[in-house]
Amino acid sequence: MSSIPVRLGILGCGNVGAALVKIILDDQSLIESQTGEVLEIAAIAVRDLSAERPSWVPRELLTDDPFSVATDPSIDIVVEVMGGYDPAKALIEEALGSKKSVVTANKTLLSDFGEEIAALARSHGRDVFFEAAVAGGIPLIRSLKVSLAAERVRRVTGIVNGTTNFILTKMSEEQISYRDALNRAQELGYAEADPSADVEGIDASAKAAILASIAFGRRVQLSDVSREGITSVTLDDFAFAKRHGYTLKLLAICEWVESAQGGEGSISVRVHPAMVPVTHPLASVRDAFNAVFVEGDSVGELMFYGRGAGGMPTASAVLGDIIDAAHNLRYGSMERHVARPAARILAFDELKYQFYIAIDVSDRPGVLAQVATVFGDNGVSIMSMEQVGLGSEARLIFITHLAKERALQKTLAEVRNLDAVERLVGFIRVLGS
Numbered sequence: 001m002s003s004i005p006v007r008l009g010i011l012g013c014g015n016v017g018a019a020l021v022k023i024i025l026d027d028q029s030l031i032e033s034q035t036g037e038v039l040e041i042a043a044i045a046v047r048d049l050s051a052e053r054p055s056w057v058p059r060e061l062l063t064d065d066p067f068s069v070a071t072d073p074s075i076d077i078v079v080e081v082m083g084g085y086d087p088a089k090a091l092i093e094e095a096l097g098s099k100k101s102v103v104t105a106n107k108t109l110l111s112d113f114g115e116e117i118a119a120l121a122r123s124h125g126r127d128v129f130f131e132a133a134v135a136g137g138i139p140l141i142r143s144l145k146v147s148l149a150a151e152r153v154r155r156v157t158g159i160v161n162g163t164t165n166f167i168l169t170k171m172s173e174e175q176i177s178y179r180d181a182l183n184r185a186q187e188l189g190y191a192e193a194d195p196s197a198d199v200e201g202i203d204a205s206a207k208a209a210i211l212a213s214i215a216f217g218r219r220v221q222l223s224d225v226s227r228e229g230i231t232s233v234t235l236d237d238f239a240f241a242k243r244h245g246y247t248l249k250l251l252a253i254c255e256w257v258e259s260a261q262g263g264e265g266s267i268s269v270r271v272h273p274a275m276v277p278v279t280h281p282l283a284s285v286r287d288a289f290n291a292v293f294v295e296g297d298s299v300g301e302l303m304f305y306g307r308g309a310g311g312m313p314t315a316s317a318v319l320g321d322i323i324d325a326a327h328n329l330r331y332g333s334m335e336r337h338v339a340r341p342a343a344r345i346l347a348f349d350e351l352k353y354q355f356y357i358a359i360d361v362s363d364r365p366g367v368l369a370q371v372a373t374v375f376g377d378n379g380v381s382i383m384s385m386e387q388v389g390l391g392s393e394a395r396l397i398f399i400t401h402l403a404k405e406r407a408l409q410k411t412l413a414e415v416r417n418l419d420a421v422e423r424l425v426g427f428i429r430v431l432g433s
């Protein structure tokens, strides 16, 4: 068993950084007995030296000069848990250039520069690990990268944003409006004062880009992800879902689509709310939990479930990465890294879905026929229809058969122009098999 300590420079001491410091200090002997590694925190970079810190954070290790940590020759591994692009990207580059391995939880950065950073690490003979960047404490990245390295993954479908899953769970179970559920999430600290990164699906899109890159071995970036958030989901949508055996979830879906002409397939990556059959394993994922459902040719169906955020779960994933990086440094080895060619991204409007559509209409003779004609003219076939309410309160709700997104959007544009149609009040894609 080794006793030469591995020296860590931690960039950031917020939710994740402070939790990591606590685990390392509290569990020193467990870490050594289970892994053979002795971890020593050499320095912790923060922005504000005068800010209050948890009692266990050693004050003497704090610095407000993160670049001195990234380049310190006595440090072996740099742990970036500050977040954002700037200065995190430059710090990671400095650390790799100074021959340190890097562990990061930074999904924002990786969703745009993951491949660039991995290539830089490789050129310096060092590792960059990022288990915590997607789904916090859930051991998902390593499972995809290592255990499923040669699996033909067909689809990865995830609930990867705890805040939106909490909001949708409250709407579903307590019948409170989106606004009230968001307020509740903010009171409990699940949602930021500005919740847009969560509720507009931006955070989930960054994670989807990272997942797709790893699952399919292609370079997928944030700009490749089609995105729709949860802000227009209503209690009426939930009521319909319940009557028909669905629930509503914000899903990140990464899919490999074979080419009809032969040759290289393409990748679809999208984030949007979806009607999920209550029998699907993802339907039972409640509150702020995350889960990712993986479908592969040989392995079949897998589901990863757990805490996708929070200081401690995230720090647990970071610690696992630190141990791997330390092991590799000690034995002069490196993580396997294969350069990923750019992905061929399938245009979102080429995808086929079933759709849930709710339209408020004036209840007068012939309205249904008019609406149905527009659907038919665009080749969108209706699987089921129900009418709720009468007179000026009438609402038509449709579930379509599989149809192309492009045909559906054209249908909706034309339906909106019908005199008898007052407004489109619900439009949600249905998760198929």
Ligand SMILES: NC(=O)c1ccc[n+]([C@@H]2O[C@H](COP(=O)([O-])OP(=O)(O)OC[C@H]3O[C@@H](n4cnc5c(N)ncnc54)[C@H](OP(=O)(O)O)[C@@H]3O)[C@@H](O)[C@H]2O)c1
Residues within 6 Å of the ligand: 011, 012, 013, 014, 015, 016, 017, 045, 046, 047, 048, 049, 051, 064, 066, 080, 081, 082, 083, 084, 086, 087, 105, 106, 107, 108, 132, 133, 136, 308, 309, 310, 311, 314
């Ligand atoms: N929180 C989670 O549940 C979670 C889950 C998965 C992944 N992550 C990722 O983990 C990373 C950290 O998240 P977090 O929640 O711990 O963030 P946080 O609480 O906001 O902490 C950020 C830390 O970085 C420090 N910092 C920021 N800019 C700095 C600069 N220019 N120089 C020096 N220090 C700087 C801050 O210093 P001060 O304390 O002085 O302000 C703070 O200690 C992010 O990439 C996030 O996406 C977080």
